[in-house]
Amino acid sequence: MNLGQLRLHVAQALNVANGANVNTIAGAERTLLDEYLNEGVEQILLRTKVNKKTASIALTSGVGDYTVDPIMLAFDDAWITPGASVGWNPMLERVDSYDIRQMRQAVGSVASPSQYYAFEGNVIMLYPSPATGDTMHIVYTPRPSAMTSTGNDPSVSPYGEIPSEFHWIIEQYGLWKMADYADDGSSQVGQTYASGFERGISQMKMLLNKKAGVRSGRASTSRRNRSGFRAPPGVDVRYG
Secondary structure (H helix, E strand, O other), X not given: OOHHHHHHHHXXXXXXXXXXXXXXXXXXXXXXXXXXXXXHHHHHHHHHOOOOEEEEEEOOOOOOEEEOOOOEEEEEEEXXXXXXXXXXXXXXXEOOHHHHHHHHHHHOOOOOOOOEEEEEOOEEEEEOOOOOOOEEEEEEEEOOOOOOOOOOOOOOOOOOOOOHHHHHHHHHHHHHHHXXXXXXXXXXXXXXXXXXXXXXXXXXXXXXXXXXXXXXXOOOOOOOOOOOOOOOOOEEOOOO
C-alpha cells in the first residue's frame, strides 16, 4: 500500500480527515494522519529491524569514540577490519560504557584491533583504540524519509523498505493513534487497534525469523570469554 491507500483506509474506518476525500482535500487532520503513519513506519523498523544495511567507517589511530550518523535508526552487529592484518575481521563484543572506561583506566594503551564497544548517547566507544588503517563495519537500520505524497510507498527506499505483506501493521498504528485523537468509543479510544499493532509486531518478528527456514541451534559446551562481558543481540539507537 502507498500513502494514499493507507490514508484512505484509516480515514474511512474512523470518518476522519474528510473520509473518502482524504487524498483530495488537505487539512490539519490529514497532516496529523500522515505524521502517525510515518511514525508507524519508524516504530516497525525500530521494533523489528526488518530493513538492514551495512556501513563502513574509517577509524582514526588512537581515537576510541565515534559519533553515530543520525541516519542510523538502530544497529546490530559490528566488526573490525584491521589495517595490519588482512583476512581477519574480529566481531566487536558489546559491553557497558562503564566497562569501557574501566578498561581504559586500568589497562591503558593496548594494541589494536578493537575488541569491545559500548553505546552511550549517540557515541560508539571502542576498546582497545584502533590503529592506522582499521575500519569498523556496522549492520544498521536506516532512518526512513517521511512519506508526503500519495504515491509514496513504504516498501521502497527511502520510505522504510518494509515488505508489503506487513503494511497492514502500519495501518493499525495509524488507526490506533487517530482513534485516540478522535475519542473513538467503538475501539475503546484506540486500544483495539493498539492491540492489533502489537500482535502485528509479534507476528512480523516470527515470520521474519522463519523466512530463511528454522533449524535447531548448534550445541555448545562452553564459550571462553576473556573479559566476562556478554553482548546482547542488538542495540537500539535512542535520542534523548
